[in-house]
Amino acid sequence: MDNTYLIGAIALAALMTYITRVTPFLFFRKKEPSAIIKYIEWNMPVMIMVILVFYALKDVKWDIYPFGLAEIVCIIIAAFVHVKYKNALLSIFLATIAYMILIQKIL
């Protein structure tokens, strides 16, 4: 990866992140945001996150051994641990360790 690509991408990502954070301070200092904006802000993030889970799985070869088994098992681990203990770090840690062991040693 060349430096121009990396620097350009990082600069744009930084700008976009700042824009998402500063926008409400610029536009809604006096008036309330409209209902549709609130509706999108409430509901879009969860959809983005769910789609990102599938995006992260886009390179899994479902028709070749081990048929994405490690991914499915470890997503279930992450979800189960998170629903039970509500500790993001623990869920991520356990699922990742399980995944590394599965693909390196078992499957």
Added chain:
Amino acid sequence: MNLFNIFKMTIPIMMGYIPLGMAFGLLLSKLLIPWYYAFFMSLFIFAGSGQFLVLTLFASQASILEIGVATFLLNLRHSFYGLSMITTFKHFSWKKHYLIFGLTDETFALLKTNDIPEENREKAYLIITALNQSYWIAGSVIGAILGNILPFNYEGIEFSLTALFVVLSIDLYNKSKLHKPFLIAIIIGFVGMFVFPPAKMLILSLSVAALVLILFKKSLDHG
């Protein structure tokens, strides 16, 4: 409110940011990107899942434009945080721009749940945000350097990203009033994974999701 008390408040964030930052740094080093990019990303972007997303997009050689659009969409939720901070930050000096820049999920949660007396707030908030960012930077740089010098088989570490997305999905689902967007996104993501070309999967699926959300607002809102 002395410095030590403020530091104590940020300890839970430190426990989260250092390991997660390290996972980010390790992942970055696995993509053979030099370690100082971890430093610059954490300094200038300062968004946990956003930075992970940028790495995934680096790995699939996404265009700069795609990276911009995807980080914008992913971080949209932060503008919701800003909305509920407008009155709090109102009388702060120009330094509030750093607070706005540093309004991550975790910092927001901390600023929303503390009971700092009003006269000390601006200074305390600035210190909290700076401490949080320094943990994040430290974690990511340590991770990136470790990834280069420790001969450990890191194969599969990238799953931390998938797990992070799973965890954030569940958190956001628990916080949201409507349940249908979650289910619809599962369908779109699942179908999109097989139907859309991998390089365009994210942007196409997100567009479909936004379209469905807006077009079916009426039926989604009442059910």
